[in-house]
Amino acid sequence: MKVKFSAAVKAAIAKGKPVVALESTIIAHGMPYPQNFAMAQKVEGIIRHGGAVPATIAIIKGVLRAGLSEKELQLFAQEGSSIIKVSTRDMPFVVAQKLNGATTVASTMRIAEMAGIRVFATGGMGGVHRSAQTTFDISADLTEFANSNVAVVTAGAKAILDLGLTLETLETLGVPVVGFATDEFPAFYSRCSGFRVPMRLNTPDEIAAMMWAKWKMNLRGGIVVANPIPAAEEIPASEIEPIIQAALKLAQTQGIDGKDTTPFLLKAIAEATFGRSLKANIALVENNAKLAAQIAKAYSQKRKT
C-alpha cells in the first residue's frame, strides 16, 4: 500500500532532504481545541525553521497520508476525540472502511517506515501502564519499536506509566533508549524519573551515527531518543505525582480502560493543574520537534556520505 504525500514531503523524500514525521493522535486526543491546532501549526513551523520538512501523518478517508494541509490539521484538531484513535491494530479496519484515523506513535512509526521517513517527533511515547500486572495494558507503541526503523524523539515516556517496566520491556525488545544530553530517563512533565538511561549522546550528529549503525547492521526497529522537557517548563515529579495518582483513581472509578485510558488521564491532569500540564506538554513537543529537525538534518547528511 502506498502512502500519499503532500507535494513538499514528496519533493523532500525524492531529494533525500530531511523530513520529520509527526503524529495526529496527539492533536485529536492529546490536547483540547484550539490549543491542539496552535500546537500542530507551531510544531510544523519549528521543523521548517530547523531546515526540515514536517510530515504530519494520519489516515484520511482510508488513505495513508504524510503531510497534511492546514485545513486537514484543523479538521483533526476540531473533531478531536470523535476521530478514531488508530494504533497498528486499527489500521486495516480504518483503511478498509475508508474512515479518518488519528495515528498514535505506533501507527505513525509504521507509516513513516513505509514512507521512508526515519525521524519522528512526538510528546511522550506510550509504554507499560502502572497496573499492567493485572490489566495487561502495555502500549502497542513498544511493540512497534521492535519493528519499524524510525528514531522517535520523546520526552521520556508519559509519567502516568510505570517507567521502570517500560524500560525493561524496551530492553527485551532490543530497542536502544538514548538519553539526549541526559543520564536520566525523563518523565514527560519532569526532567527526572530516578531511572538511568542505558546510553547517552550529546549531539544530533552522534544520534544520526547511531541510527546509521543500527540499520546498517540490519538490526530492525526503532530508537528512543529521550529528550527532557526544558527546565523552565517542567513540573517537578513531587508536584505532579499526587495529581497523577488522583487521575489514576478517577479512571478506575469511572471504569476507563483500553485506548481511552491515556487521553482520559492527560485530560484529567490538565484539569487538575488548571492547564499547567497542558502548557508543559506543548513545550516538550516543541522541544522534541526542534531536536528532531536537527537529527533529520544530520541523518540526511550521513546518507550522502
Ligand code: PSU
Ligand atoms: N504524546 C503526547 N500526547 C499524546 C500522545 C503522545 O504528548 O496524546 C499519544 C501518542 O499517540 C501515543 C499514545 O502513541 O498517546 C499512547 O496511547 P496508548 O497508551 O493507548 O497506546
Ligand code: MN
Ligand atoms: Mn493501552
